[in-house]
Amino acid sequence: MSAHMESGPSRGAVIAGTGPRWVTDGGLETDLIFHHGVELSHFAAYPLLDSGDGRALLTDYYSGYAEVARRAGAGLLLETPTWRANPDWVAAVGGSPDDVRRVNLESVVLLAALGESLTAAGALTPDGDGPSGFRVCGTVGPRGDGYVPGQETTADEFADYHSAQVSTFAESGASQVTALTLTTVAEAVGVVRAARAHGIGVAVSFTVETDGRLPDGTPLAQAVAELNEQAAPDGLLVNCAHPGHIARALEGDDSWTSSVTGLRVNASRQSHAELDAAEELDEGDIPDLVAEHERLAARLPNLDVVGGCCGTDVRHVAALWGVDG
Template identity: 30%
Template sequence: MDFTATLEKCRVMLTEGAVAERLRRRKDIELHPTLFNTPLVNNDYGRQCMREIYRQYREIARRAQVPSLLCAPTWRVNIERLEAAGQSTELNRDAVFFMQQLKDEWQDETSPLFVGGLIGPRNDCYKPDEALSIEEAEQFHSWQLHKLAAAGVDVVICQTFPAVSEAIGVIRACASIGVPCIMSCVINRRGLVLDQTDLAEAVRIMDEASGNSPLGYMVNCVHPTFVLPEKQPPELFRRLIGIQANASSLDHEDLDGSAVLMQSDMQEWGELMLELNTTYGMKILGGCCGTDEKYLGYISSRIKS
């Protein structure tokens, strides 16, 4: 099945909630300091633990009979981090192959399953002053994008980008390689990308600079209230197609590195997410920090009803 065609015709697509964060809070799992959960794909117990989490998210979408997007854990697996960690340069491939095995096992005509490849910014996703320029980003991220494309991902999900400049470079790299992508930025509670660009203006700039090459845009690592949909121009929602939302409505500086699991009211979270879908047409719904299968399950149950 074709991801682009399925996305275009579906009303809603469920993606995953938190994965690495849930693993980090387990006492029987140790994440890599810079590559997080990715090296677990080459460890029997690590694969088992990740499989359990992905299976929960997959089953939620399957029960609702909606398309499902699960992403290989490749968020920060760029060549710089791999070389510094002394890890195999084929770790992106290994992570994608792990997810493709799950895809083959869990595929269902009533709920088509797709594998995404994650890619994140080079530096801190909450510090836009550390973001790369357009040219730097296109050059730096091309290596990982080639690896993800060669491994056969259905789509690249560019996640947690804090500045328009680096986002444009990645989008251009995706276009030159020929892999479909969705760009997801981090915004603050005023609806601004962290480099202080208004979200609607950021989307306009990125589209103009890339010839409208992304399949669409998302936001992630934000509470759904941060989108401020009632204050946005209607044309934004022709291109803003999804959200992976934090469970907490706190600001990023209050959440980053917190030893305590931060969660706001789940029902309120779920209803806000559903409103973004039904009223504003944002198709891809999923969770980020603080979420688990209960959050995605709430959305699923309301979709089905």
């Protein structure tokens, strides 16, 4: 079973004329918790792979984004529910070292089968332009919290640590590794080095605070420059922040904008600390989100991937692509 199926998706022209080609999903974990009543230990979605009901829920979730891709005439990135499936978090959830390999492999198998099924059914075929295709991407999350930099660790130490997941994705036939919500340059460099060592493509994504800086205080422009100098990835995203917060990183220095290939934005304008403390989901204002996203996207000439993050669901992503949800 191939995890990589691509048939020349037509370029979309729905985000400020930039022409992104790939739809990806929204805030999987917040969607599951607040819309489906699923309890996620340590924010980990991958345990759903262990039950028939859980796998059905994941299948339904990703299928919604396939419909967005079909309507938008774009390709679909099926990104595995493994943001918390690295060794430390698997142990925290109650798993063993063997579970790291198992759940990451199973996630690719599930999404590859889904992609092939959707393609066979014509669900990934945009009107008039031929099949859009799909790619399965192995999702890697930060070793730490995702909003907090954590203890100081070298890039080489991060590379060794993330190799457990990265090597499994390389073995599985996933199209690439995508590391989301990274808070430091060192961890981003480590993920890229791990991917290079295992011969798999890699995209990395920083998150920023409301001031447009990484959680450790590094300006986004500086982080991008240091990453590209030390270990340039195949793709660079920004995720888990409102587009208005990301836009603040352009104030005074927009040298990083040509490097950005993807956005996965939050619905809410709240800070990470406020989101952590929130007991109710802030789904944001969708028209405002779209307007802010369009303004930001217009300044990103190489934007290729558009999706969502915390607080977003298929409605938000559909709106970002200018199609009905």
